[in-house]
Amino acid sequence: MLVLAIGGAATASPLAAQDQAAPQFPRVDSITVEGNSRLTSEQIATAAGIVLGTEVTFRDVQRAIRTLFATGQFDDVRIEQREAEGRVVLVIVVTERPVLRSWTLTGPEKLSARDVRDRISLVQGRALDRAALSRSAFAIDSMYRDQGYYGVRVATRTTPTEDGGVTVAIDVREGNRVAIAQVDITGNTQYSDEEIVGAMASKPEGFWWFRSGRYEEDRVAQDVRQRLPDWYGDRGYVDFQVTGDSLVPDSTTGKAVLTLAVEEGQQYRIGKVEVVGNSRYSTEELGESFRFLLPGQLNNGQDLGLVYDRSQWQAAQERVQTLYSNSGYIRSQVIAEEARRSPAPGDSVPLLDLRLNIVEGQPAYINKINIVGNDVTHERVIREAIVIVPGELFNRDRLLRSYQNVSNLNFFEQPMAIPDIDPTASGDVDITFRVQEKRTGNINFGASIGQGTGLGGFLGLEEPNLFGRGKRGRLQWQFGNNINDFQLSYSDPAILESRISGTISVFNSRQRFIVGDLGRRQQEGGSLQIGLPWLGSRYSRVFASYGFQRINYSEGSAAIQQRFNCAPCSRSTIGLSFLRDSRIGLPFPVGGSLVSV
Known part of the structure; x- marks a missing residue:
């Protein structure tokens, strides 16, 4: 008998004696399977893919x-070659994995058991994958560590069943959540531990409930990589770095000491500040973007002497880049350089020369504005919200505001895709807004019973994008034994495709006051509101409105007439209002303002 492979590891043994000049491989006359109990021999032989009557090479066996x-x-597979009565027999010896009959989870209390279960990748009724079991235990351990439970222990246990299967028990011992009791800083000489910890997001526990001291590895990593270098950089220490960090927890109490080793380096002051490569804007115009400079200090060749502030320097770069982007220079590059200079003789303070290299390029105009995905909403409605037009210079701020305006319509899935900016052969750009329609209308209805209204119900319909034209329709109807209240309104933000908006509403209400037998009251009327843009602004409007109301009372309603100070009568109202709405991110605004007078 010649063993070809054991446990899935290929060996260098040949299937048959080979001649160096012309290697010969055996032809398989039959295949048998040993060690199987759950799967049939035919299933295993078919899965192996070896064809009877063909020569079998070593690579065929490996495959x-x-x-x-x-x-x-x-769990294990071996393939052996045997001979019986001059015939070549290939024997597949397998060790089957047991079928997972069930698995249980015990221990989670401080974290949601459902969330822990979601980390388990075992499938009941299939062969037990021990690698998947190990991955599940590791995923649970990582989940707890992410939440600060560094003392967690995950144990797994498999138990054979009488039918040859297996059950798995996963036990989680959560331990205590690690809380930072103390933060130690080593290597600092310019700033105290308290000042440095104050700049960190990871803080030790304190007296107040919001100072839990909760340890989060990602938060500490953010402190080490970004917050502390930025904080020191704003104070001139551009070479600052955290050289090491360690956490020493007490598994009994759950308290831990976080230690950070730092190298502060030297504090730099600003030397010369200059801008080169600019022709579209003068040095004086660009100097307005450098808020830390006085007029005339840019490109004057003199050392400034101020403590270097990284945030101010980066903000100046962004303002210069925005200035060019808003003037059509979409391909402009603003490259920042920082050059360290040794202290001058008799001075111990090193200097940092700052330079902006500007590559302006050519301005780009907007060639076309495309809108894709508006299957319901008319294109005109979307274009009304866009504040850029073909033929004008590209402007990044106006493109961003256009994106925000289209998003504010609330007709499309959020977040919307960022507009595509595609260059043309002439150097201009095509802009494409991609939207995905969503359901915008809603309907609500129900039944009610009460002492004043009796048995009744209500029905409400609202559609903010009526017919896909951005018009709003609303209907509300409340009905019952003692009430019938009907309201209908229609709003058009662009009457006849103009910038004039209008809203018309009508109502009819009938009520019977059964408490105290006060009688009946009927009201009917409506209102009309016209809105005009204020001084051409897109976000400010003046509204003029007129309302009419007629009230009637039935006989025996003297008491209620006196209460409402109105015998059967009619009322007219005239109103004038002002509204400025520049909010961003509706219906839950994240910027802008709303002013109504």
Whole structure:
């Protein structure tokens, strides 16, 4: 007997004696399977992919072993060659994985058991994948560590069943959540531990409930990589770095000491500040973007002497880049350089020369504005919200505001895709807004019973994008034994495709006051409101409105007439109002303002 492969590892043994000049491989006359109980021999032989009557090479054997392992049904696979009565027999010896009958989870209390279960990738009724079991335990451990439970222990136990299957028990011992009791800083000489900790997001626990001291690895990493270098950089220490960090927890109390080792380096002051490569804007115009400079200090060749502030320097770069982007220079580059200079003789303070290299390029105009995905909403409605037009210079701020305006319509899935900016052969750009329609209308209805209204119900319909034209329709109807209240309104933000908006509403209300037998009251009327843009602004409007109301009372309603100070009568109202709405991110605004007078 010649063993070709054991446990899925290929060996260098040949299937048959080979001649160096012309290697010969055996032809398989039959295939048998040993060690199987759950799967049939035919299933295993078919999965191996070896064809009877063909020559079988060593690579064929390797491929068959890999294929069988890939099924996930076996813990071990061997293929052997045997001879019986002059015939070549290939024997596939397998060790089947037991079927997972069930699995249980115990221990989670401080975290949601459902969330912990979601980390388990075991499938009941399939062969047990021990690698998946290990991955599940690791995923649970990582989940707890992410939440600060560094003392967590995850134990797994498998138990054979009488039918040859197996059950798995996963036990989680959560331990205590690690809380930072103390933060120690080593290597600092310019700033105290308290000042440095104050700049960090990871803080030790304190007296107040919001100072829990909760340890989060991601938060500490953010402190080390960004917050502390930025904080020191704003104070001139551009070479600052955290050289090491360690956490020493007490598994009994759950308290921990966080230690950070730092190298502060030297504090730099600003030397010369200059801008080169600018022709579209003068040095004086660009100087307005450098808020830390006085007029005339840019490109004057003199050392400034101020403590370097990284945030101010980066803000100046962004303002210069925005200035060019808003003037059509979409391909402009603003490259920042920082050059360290040794202290001058007799001075111990090193200097940092700052330079902006500007590559302006050519301005780009807007060639076309495309809108894609508006299957319901008319294109005109979307274009009304866009504040850029073909033929004008590209402006990044106006493009951003256009994106925000289209998003504010609230007709499309959020967040919307960022507009595509595609260059043309002439150097201009095409801009494409991609939207995805969503359901905008809503309907509500129900039944009610009360002492004043009796048995009744209500029906409400509202559509903010009526017919896909951005018009709003609303209907409300409340009805019952003692009430019938009907309201209908229609709003058009662009009457006849103009910038004039209008809203018309009508109502009819009938009520019977059964408490105290006060009688009946009927009201009917309506209102009309016209809105005009204020001084051409897109976000400010003046509204003029007129309302009419007629009230009637039935006989025996003297008491209620006196209460409302109105015998059967009619009322007219005239109103004038002002509204400025520049909010961003509706219906839950994240910027802008709303002013109403």
